[in-house]
Amino acid sequence: MKTFFFIFIFSFSLNIFSQDQILDTSLKTLDGETTNLKEVAKNNELIIVSLWATWCVPCKNELDAINDVYDDWKEETNVELIAVSVDDSRTVNRVKPLVNGKAWDYTILLDTNNDLKRALNTTTVPYTLILKNGEIVYRHTGYTPGSEDTLYEELKKHL
């Protein structure tokens, strides 16, 4: 225990490692391939990451609402949305048919044992992030009807 704190205290450094390691957390694609947010986000300057679940009504409402205006958002800001499902094995098999059934156009990733959710210290979903050039610039928890507009306002600040 003592050594542990020793390392902890004397390892202060002048670099930012936290975001790098958090965005490195392993996730799965719908085809079972291992990837991470850094990998998926590398080709795009602006990224919205939304942690959601098939059993979470506000999450689905948020993604439904954004889906209706997603084409406009993409056109105006060139943003890409990555929807990371935190469904565990109880409901994870619902993700693929649900996403297709709802005709969502997002990149979908799976965080089945909530490794990313933990790395981000998320207590509840939906949990929304804006990444600019691979750095987290905005975090938001929860969704209320119409708050996609607030998210869009925030997004435009980072253009």
Next chain:
Amino acid sequence: MKDYLFLIVSICLFSICSFAQEQQDNEEEDTSTFQEVLNNLTGSFESNAQWYLNDKKTGEFDDEDHVRANSYLRLNYYFLKNFSAGVQVESYVPKSLLNYDRLFDKEIDLAQYYVNYKTEKIDATAGYFYEQYGSGLVLRLWEDTALGLNNSIRGGNVVYRPFDFLEVKGLYGNQRRSLDVSDSDIMAANLEFDFNKALSITTFNELSVGLSYVNRSEQFKSTSEDINRISVPKRVGAYSARINLGYKNLYANAEYVYKEKDVRLNNIRPNSVTYSENKLFDGNALLLNLGYSRRGFGINYTFRRLENMSFFSQREDKNLINNPTQRATLNYIPSLTKQHDYTLANIYLYQSQPGLYLENYESPRVKAGEIGNQIDVFYNIPKGTVLGGKYGTKISANLAYWASLNVKVSDPDGIPFFSSDNLTYTSDFLNFKNKNYTDFNVEVKKKWSKNWSSIFTYINLFYNTDYLVEANGTSVNAWIGVAESTVKFGKGKSLRFEGQHLSTEDDAKNWVGGTVEYFFSSRFGLYFNDSYNYEDSPIVENSKIHFFNVGGSFTKGATRASLNYGRQRGGLICVGGVCRPVSKNSGVTLNLSTSF
């Protein structure tokens, strides 16, 4: 005094966290060392507090300590490019919340700590860690503060990915059991192999296999004086084999699990655990999943059969009367039914039945496991069609059917039935006749205009009370209808109202319920909901009492606070597929959470 100190520290930390976040948001990069340290520090704080009140309808709160709080502070620090370390401090002041595991019995505790080293190929952790193999049927370590469940392992965990097609994992340690660790050693290994990548196959979207082994080593303490008793193995292992396939729009996966022989619990009684030591029983599980989906349509079918699959790191925790929150469970066996959101849809909820249990109250019974299946369909009626309208209409339906395994029991010692340690059984492989639960539900989501949308839900269910709750020969047939609408007024203002009705001639008969919720902005909202069992029935437990909740929530960035006052229904309360019996209670609840 210590409790107050912790509360004060918590509140200070809470405000510092929110403040630090503000700072980060507003200021340009600050190069001071302090700022750099802050940049590499992440964490969260969560506190759920309750003030239990006396209530004429639900009775006096006769326990001590009317005000209680469960709080969690997590801190992670990232350093030297590949390292991170962290702690989790938990506090249960002055006691844990009602209906949580009674072993959360410390006011403040350094519950977890870890050091992690991570590169592209290696991810190694010493200290407490979480993990999952396959679908979790052999091993899943996770945390859910709403359930008061944390079954991480303290020890070492290594994940090694030498090639992009191969992943090997291994772990060793002791499983967390509330605020302590269990008296057993867990050793486990896992392998994932991706044929698609290894052989550059392009025919399939996915073709991979997985293998796992989990071993629990626990000294067995005999409770039997029977001269026929046999020796009980110290080590009990479980094996899993899996395959995942994806071809065009089709996909399938299958998993088979075999659990080695172990002793079974004797008749379940509160506060005592004894075993029948003359016979050992093994367990197994089979899970199949098939799906098809294309844009606008998706369908998924799941089959699962479980036999004697409860797997705890301490045998005694199998007695769920003593362990209603399922502490120290090694595997994850959720009920495979739709997770409903509405209050009345959460009264008759199925909980999976994986374990081998003997009940010998009035009518003796062997419970050996479950068999069943469910199917989900999602369809989007396209925009511009008659039914689709201007925005399209989203439909989803789910049908679930679950039964108990059909068993034949033989007891060489004869009468009295089930009193003998020599009892044994055989089970049918595919027999769905002992119906325990069915649920057919349809949900239609319709957007009428830019600012107005509705959801309609119909649920028809059957619930075998006799098997799932207590042997009283009863069951419930019910249907539930829910209609909800949301109207947006712009600038984050919105109104949501919802009406629910549950109709049944059985159990406590009809219920009515509803919710009104108004958001003044995207940050602040108020709500009121009520459930009322209005019909006269022979079951009076929850009858003619308004189970209401009134409250509000405030959200800013990653910080959320909510406060509510209300009355909690008694009975079986289920969260995330795990159910536990709770008593009726009334009070004020405060939830705080923030992350940075």
